[in-house]
Amino acid sequence: MNNFFYDVMDKLNVGIILLDSNSKIVYWNRWMIQKTDLKMETVFNCPIEEVAPKFLRPKYQKILQSVRETGHGRFLAGAVHGSFFVDIENDQSTIIQQNLQIERSLNGYVLIQVEDYTGYYQKVQKMKTFITQLEKENDQIKINEENSRKMAMQDVLTGLPNRLFLMNQLRNKLENAVLEDEKERVAIFFIDLDNLKAVNDSHGHRSGDAILMEMAKRLKHAIRGRDTVARLSGDEFIIVMEGLLDNKDIKRLAGHILDQFIEPFNVDGIEHEVTCSMGISVFPDDGKEVEELLDKADQALYSIKHSGKAGFAFYNRSLEE
């Protein structure tokens, strides 16, 4: 019967260790021999901590003692405790994963079962690394998408919102203004530089571009946080200002925008006197639709351009006649 018993033990696919009441090894199955390359004769009567030094730690001494005294089995997860026994099948760099199941047997003997998850654990680690990599790539894709989205909405030269962005935003703003049904008015300033063509012709497009960039900076400086300035095309800019009460308010702000052009534009040491003209339409007085309001601001701009430039004009119905 004894032979049968040992044969069965040796055929088990888990490590079996039997400790006597003094924690000395009295049995060690073939699985353990193969894992550790330590023969039964070598470990027989050896204190467990000589073979597995981790058991010297008070924490594990206490666990062994507690199992022996109470008979309450204890499971030690390799994921938490690491490995207890040297594993000759894997090199030092491998993270060895062993689960231990410690139970009391008869006569104060303690049975330890050792399960090895090393191969599995490595696969899990690889998978985790792979997932992290995928997450990183995904983040990068998101960043790129965000950049492309911004680029689609942004004017490359000045960094200001472009026509697409402006139309979307203006539509939202007007919808909100309608929904909130306040007495709030929204003013659209259609701005056009008066003499950029002359700068381009005499000093080249680089100077013209520098002026546009500087102009974007000045316009941004002139508006409030909730207002929008966008570059429509060429030397055309739009400013949208909301929360305005009456024309007096709007005139004051228009004057403030024109003030931004008093100072000449300095490009490479050459000072350029640049002025601008501005047509203004007002929501809801002049219309409720984005296209309509832009169109009317454009008509007002056209009128001021023809009456001598460097100033602003409100849209009024006579312009359509």
Added chain:
Amino acid sequence: MLDEMQRDLLKEYVNVFIGQAASMLSEMANQRVLLTVPEVDIINMSDDTMDLARPLFNHGHIISSSMKFGNDFSGRALLIFPAQKAKLLVDACMGMEMSDYAEESYELIDTDFDVLKEISNVILNSVIGEFSNLIGTTVEFSIPDIEVLFVSQDEQKMYLKNDVYMMMLYTSFELAEAQVEGVIIVALGLTSLNKLLDKISEEIGDAL
């Protein structure tokens, strides 16, 4: 099933028992783990009108570990967590940075189950071990089995139906960065339950 005094005393015992488990878990997790049982109850599962004091778990996946224990004081002990929260415990015990897991996006892998097995092993050992000490008997038991189940709210009673008397210990795990609610259920036969109640009444008698 319990009067006010019995309930209070039982709660006091259970909190002491669980305190030992907490110190072992703290050692494992390298951080302070607080375990408290703010509510205990004993319910009779054959009583159809019975209602659980609070739902055991939300509709969804749960981690359930259970083990039978036997001798004079015998029954089945279970520890149940929502699966999503189980991952927080695992991460804490493995010294990993905790993150909030979005609903159903958590993934438990085999090594996580090993860690959960050890956590429930430690907790159930303390609770059952100390109950048997209280009653003055010894109970031997092995390692809990762990499984992940999908249980809907309506199925909660059914899930417990096999056992008659249930001692419900609503347990709260407090980790440095998270709180996890679970429940320890001790299913007892009538004989074992009476032993426990007799002991509790005896202690109350002594105190009065």
